[in-house]
Amino acid sequence: MNVIRSQSAGFCWGVERAIDIAAKYADEGRHPVYTDGPLIHNKQMMERLTQKGIREVGDYQSKTKVEVEHEEDDEPIMVVRAHGISPERRQYLKGLDMEFRDATCPDVGIIAGKIRLHAKKDFSTVIFGDPQHPEVIGLMGYTEGKGHVIQTKEDIDNLPPLDKACLVSQSTMFTHEFEELSEHLRKIYPEAVVIDTICGAT
Template identity: 40%
Template sequence: MRVIVAKTAGFCMGVRKAMDKVLDAANKSIRNNGSVYTEGPLIHNPQVLEMLKEKGINTLGNDADISKSTVVIRAHGITPERRREIEATGANICDATCPRVMRVQTIIDNHARDGYSTIIIGDEGHAEVIGLLGYARGNGHIISSPEDVSSLPDMEKVCIVAQTTQDVRTFALIVEKLKQRYKNHKVFETICSSTSKRQEEVINLSKSVDAMIVVGGRGSANTNRLAHISNNVFYCFVINFKVFRKMSFKKETVIG
């Protein structure tokens, strides 16, 4: 069996920054006898979440008293309204929002102020998309496929952005249909460069292997997209080395 590891494998810059910030916050809280919570799961990776829990870092629950705690905003970001709610408790906020996501938030906010309707190409219900929608000032729409374009209302001028982990090819197809429908539009290519590079590498790598193994949690949008763009090559999710050791492949199998 031969294994080819993608050059782009590993955490992206946004997740690395979030990890650094939450671990730094945990060290400070130990010295100050405080608690640290994350607003939602920091990332969709079971092993990382378990490691954080062992260090006393828990996901914020509805009944938690956070008045003297530190709340870490995860890489996906949150809505302005949710930020105000956390601030009102008196908690210390540690903002670990990915800089790429912050850029999209700013684009939406600035254009919403100028009267633009916002169209977010992304996954409805995803934490990042929920956060981005909060900057649209009540005039935002989420679509995930070219077929969704026809269901959108008529709008005078639109600002078009993407979830940072969106599929590059899907984004391009949807944008073409949006341009045909809305003549007064502004398109911002907000897919993270790490995302696009990984997707390109997976497409190329899958052409020269017998199977693809995607290391990551099933709840991750990034992980799922990488799996599904593998050009119909057999793929499977692996969340830790124990799972991989139980897998069986022929000696001549090439794995990406």
């Protein structure tokens, strides 16, 4: 039997970056380190980070109130998860009595920037992804109230009328599915802007 190893095996660079950021502060041992929900989607690595003293607060979707008890001189650090967060969540976390460190995957940050740019031009954003996934929840916060999450062609058919549409994707979706959905969207909205935002490591 031949075993073929993928060239992209292991963590993508965005996840490795988030781990490095959180681990750096934990290894220094000068500050308590917290993450707003799980830093990444990997149980074994999260257990290793917990052993380093990194504590997960908040929740999977980064929606709940963060409650942390610490000494006045502890100077705790809050690290934003690799999946990113909404502008509202960012403002909330920055308002806490904690240092703020952003470990959002830069690729996810680029997606958020593209959504924000088109939202300011009065585009409705259509996101291909899981509506319960923290990345999608975070990205929806950049749509200025004009965001829609789709997973199927039927979801596209059921969209309300859109004056201008911009299609992006959750970074971890499958390219062939995105292409099929973008083709279907353009049958209804020929002028739709389609931006392939799927991570190359997927």
